[in-house]
Amino acid sequence: MVLEQLLLQPLRRIELIQPWRAAGNRPGVVGDSLLAGAMALHFEHSALVFRSPLRFSACQTGTVIGFRSNGAVQTLGYRFDVVPAEDVGGLFSACEPRLSLRPDQWPGLCHVGKAQSVFLLADLGQHGASNCLRLRLLDRGWCSVMYRRDLDGAIELSPQDERAEVPSISVRSPEDEFGWLHPASAHPFVLEGQYWRTAHPRDWPWPLAPEWRSQPLSSEYRRVMKAALRARFEQHGNLRRRFLALGISVVVTGVADGLIEELAAELREIY
Numbered sequence: 001m002v003l004e005q006l007l008l009q010p011l012r013r014i015e016l017i018q019p020w021r022a023a024g025n026r027p028g029v030v031g032d033s034l035l036a037g038a039m040a041l042h043f044e045h046s047a048l049v050f051r052s053p054l055r056f057s058a059c060q061t062g063t064v065i066g067f068r069s070n071g072a073v074q075t076l077g078y079r080f081d082v083v084p085a086e087d088v089g090g091l092f093s094a095c096e097p098r099l100s101l102r103p104d105q106w107p108g109l110c111h112v113g114k115a116q117s118v119f120l121l122a123d124l125g126q127h128g129a130s131n132c133l134r135l136r137l138l139d140r141g142w143c144s145v146m147y148r149r150d151l152d153g154a155i156e157l158s159p160q161d162e163r164a165e166v167p168s169i170s171v172r173s174p175e176d177e178f179g180w181l182h183p184a185s186a187h188p189f190v191l192e193g194q195y196w197r198t199a200h201p202r203d204w205p206w207p208l209a210p211e212w213r214s215q216p217l218s219s220e221y222r223r224v225m226k227a228a229l230r231a232r233f234e235q236h237g238n239l240r241r242r243f244l245a246l247g248i249s250v251v252v253t254g255v256a257d258g259l260i261e262e263l264a265a266e267l268r269e270i271y
Helices: 085-091 208-212 219-235 237-244 259-268
Strands: 011-019 033-043 046-051 064-066 073-075 079-084 098-101 119-127 130-137 141-148 154-159 168-171 189-191 194-196 249-252
Touching: 033 085, 046 085, 079 085, 119 141, 189 219, 219 237, 219 259, 237 259
Parallel strands: 168 249
Antiparallel strands: 011 033, 011 098, 033 046, 033 154, 046 079, 064 073, 119 130, 130 141, 141 154, 189 194
16 A cells, blocks of 8 residues: 655654653653654655544544455554645644654654655554554654554554553553543533532532541542542543543552442443
């Protein structure tokens, strides 16, 4: 498969929309991979744009590729388009944070050559049961663009079909990766007829706040927190889809051990 309009265009920069933000990592970087909710590869005149359906679309299917030779179709998990480079800003004008990298700032690209990154060829590859788009850059070998539904639906750009390994993650604030799991994440909801700004104990309505927020190890605190988080995910469909796709171990500050997994299991039986 060849994306003709990109042939022989040099790669100018890599734009990450909602880049990976885990403690101990550079924003957007995990090992030799780049991870983000959406990604734009800016070539000389055009840009190749990848979007996570889990984060940016109500449609939960990726771009489907058809083959004239045998009539077979394959889905990539993510959605991709080729657009004029100047149009990328308008596609993601309301999305923050964003990060722009020169090709030489991507660790993975430095391992496979020193020549200018010129687009030569694209085809389909496979990693396990997942399909991916593979890009050939002059003197830099093949790079792969994969869909990581298990990592909050991230788009992964990696060298030579590699795959970032993230065994677990710690969520300490709403600004961290998976920050929407944190009780203080700003996703309001209604529980038992009352409006909750967040699920954080400081926002619990009277009399729950003074009675239980000072007892985070109590069974009643755990019950209230679980009810609040459940209401949040039931009332925010996009968050619920991301929650049910959770594929790694997560520890969230202010949430009792095992509560996230317990709630996810219950919601999977319903949705």
